[in-house]
Amino acid sequence: MKFRLAAMTALAVAAVACPAAAGALTNTSVTLSTANVSTPTTVTIAYTTETAMGTGSNTNILIGAFPxxxxxxxxCTNGEITLSVGGAPVGGTFPICGLYGGNSIQVSLPTGVTVPAGANVVVTVPNTRASTGTTGGTYSATIITAQSSGAAVDTATPAPTYAFGAAPAAVPTMTEWAMMILAMLLAGGAAVILQRRRASLA
Structure with a gap:
């Protein structure tokens, strides 16, 4: 399995480098369930197909690399990686379903399952099989649908990006002296208001 997947990745990279014969995956996104480094994360991969899949040799619903x-x-064990089309879960056994090479994935459609052109596809990798790396930053994914040979059918262009490990935004804080001065100003203002009210009632 590993050798087959690696060979298909090489073919996929070549196909992405020459995308003239491939359609386009649109509305692509890669969503992580955490923004922390070195943390288990669920990876949600979404896109819209241009070309129908599951007919002829168009069997790989996803080949991707996620730096x-x-x-x-x-x-993948049965049910571990999930696939939905148009919001409906796709059942059955994936003939090919694997994670390899550190950050690559391949999923082929179950026998008899077809995906029409223009379908919204979502593939989810659970946090038991994926984690963020040690180096935070913004990364670009390579995502294609492909024939059984690994030749690209549709390619995500531009490549979707995802980020993790960014420094948290600084939250402005007040020093103890500033808080004391603010408290005194508020107390003084309250005293003035009370005094004016008493004078108006006299």
């Missing part, structure tokens, strides 16, 4: 992330290498 900066760390996948647990190996085949």
């Amino acid at each position: 900066g992330l760390a996948f647990t290498t190996g085949n």
